[in-house]
Amino acid sequence: MLRPPEVRSGHVLHLLSGGDEFFPALVGAIDDAQHEVRLETYIFDFNGQGADVAEALARAAQRGVAVFVVMDGVGTPYLPAHWMERWRQCGVQWHRYAPFGYTGVLIPGRWRRLHRKLCVVDGQRAFCGGINILDDWLDPHFGALSVPRLDYAVAVTGPLVAQCHAVMAQFWARLQATRQLESLQWARVRQSWKAFRLLPPPSDAPGASKADDGSVLAALLLRDNVRNRTTIERSYLKAIGAAREHVVLANAYFLPGGRLRRALIHAVKRGVRVQVVVQGQYEYFMQYHAARPVLSLLAARGVEICEYMPGFLHAKVAVVDGVWATVGSSNLDPLSLLLAREANVVVHDEKFAGRLSGALEQVIQGHTRPWDLTADARRPWFERVFDRLAYGVMRLILLFSGRRY
Template sequence: MCLLLLVSCSSLPQVVPDMQTQSEKSIQIKGGRGILSEEKSQAILDKLKSDKHDNNILDQHIAIESAITGSPLTSGNQVTLLIDGPATYASMQAAIRGARDHINMETYILEADDVGRQFADLLISKQKQGVQVNLIYDSVGTMSTPVEFFKPMTDAGINVLEFNPVNPAMTRKGWDVNQRDHRKLLVVDGVTAFVGGINISSVYSSGSFRSKKRAADASDIPWRDTQVRMDGPVAAEFQKLFLTTWETQHGPPLAKKNYFPPLPVKGTELVRAIGSSPDDPYSVIYATFISAIQHAQAQVYLTNAYFIPDPQLCQALKDAVRRGVDVRLILPAKSDSALVLYASRSFYSELLHAGIKIYERQDALLHAKTALIDGVWSSIGSTNLDWRSFVYNQEINAVILSPQFGSQMQTMFERDMSASHLITEQEWSERPVSDRIKEFGASLWARWL
């Protein structure tokens, strides 16, 4: 009860649709050598536009995002969409093996299982080769991992930092047990960055699109998640977010490494790194989501593991439908938290009645946190659409403004949709009374889940 009273003071910002935006000409784009000139920025924006998309929609999302976040839009990035654990771990491990200067990793969960040991052994190997490894892990998220698991890493010279330790004897100034580091971030040599929803755990060892026979085995249910790899100038922005966390958590002094090397052009994508912390006045990621939805003109496609929306998010989704926007949600049919699952379902009636299409992903445990709006605005990160992510957690997302990358996101969304069950308002009205009772009970705890 005391904990609930302490966290009840937190709040979410009120985001209004007509908040001040910037004109396209005033938008600053950052390259590997700093802020680009207005002429170069304009040339990049012109090249980005596709004849297959409404250019005004892309212009609007770029302008709105710039006004909301205050973080730079970076050009010259190569962006790779990674679906599920096997593809993600293969790409991450390849980047780690290729590291020459340093590796910065930040994760919510790091388990002492096969996958966790693979990463630990690889990081130790690189540290012994002279590559400095700095690791941040969350105390609550990694509570089941024995302390002994980290000893070989520290013995090898890896800097290991526990975020907001649960152990009272290890508390730091500004410590709050309810504030957690939910980020999943890897930065290699300051030139490559990974973000998404994937922790370091063997639950991600298999892909989620498998034969029905195998997926029907409850003991072998795969996890469905998404990560993104970014090579190019945006890596510096994610690096800043990592180093800020290290500093605010009073980590030991870091070895003098080349954390901000020159960053040549790697691709053509515009990417924005967005981080939120409970120490901030409000969640920039939340404001970004609300604003993007409020200005959607054609589609809002959200895939999310823990969907417990606040009233403003619910209203933004319903208002979008009233404007003629196609709003679709892909949510879990199974979850690692029954309480969260029923709390999420307590919103179904309201949303279905408003005309929002809700799909539940079958034969996999959905853990992804992605969004696609108007085919040009994509988000991949650690942020769930719930109170905990927006108010109490430290989160991180990448926003990619690109019709080309949006096409890849659309394909991924449609693939998930084909493996999902569409819930109709009629079907939902006929669900058992026992489910309604569970939903009501879980909804009472929605803000603290």
């Protein structure tokens, strides 16, 4: 896996808020593709806006574009039969990453998931963020939603697109080699690994921009289980540690480890205003209850916890001092920071950070409620038991996974 690069100039970035902005931009880019489309996602749901993306991929393949799709085997447990046949006829190549099967949950090594959301079109344009290929108004577990998910992505051109392309191409080659190895297709294994070793470096990826004269500084940060185990977490720690005025985070599943908790508390002690937007609606037992003891601790130390109430929060974004910003797939929780493959774009630019900060300020002012320590302490005893139980189970899972957090 490639080492994450230093922040470089030469980028043009567009902040995309929710599926209403993201999906038209993504479908438009796929429809413009001439040579290749690579897409990775945790969830690929073939309804609503997801069907629009699936159809755009089919159209691209039909006109001779090479289309490669990877989706996570847990986030996407199956593909509808008619879509499998449609893609087969059109020539879309797809792969489900590490399905659990019947015993997968019992094997800690299988807990590693593909959680990043990336797309590269013709090696010239990339998309990165937290938005799955899933209609904002639909949920696989809750059905139709009255309020769309709150989430963000970025569309980007510039040098980091080449790194994104190389990472995705290498990952596809590894998946194909693994699949062929499992089928004992030795000749094809050798061919796949030869292709993997001969992939062009990032600067030579198809359509890569080699210019370094743009005004926007950005970098692609990855989290994997080989060489980039702590890249995204270190980026957050460095930015929070350098903050002097304001830190604002919006994170769907916020359960920071000791280092991140200390960084936030130390920032408050330095006089930095720290605001954290978290999920206010009950979605999943573990994430909801395990986070509450940590949120109460942070609130007691001066961190402003803001619960997003209208619907489901799915964003994974942050702004520090109106200059540093990140948009990506990584939650600040053990699964994302210790086990999952993640991708974030980090941006050093006042205009971009200002747009994201303004969007988050509107959310905080109009759609959140402040964490109430008194009300939290008065909750029924059994809810507090659930909190401790969920937190304990989370720690036990980490123990079995062999990771410290």
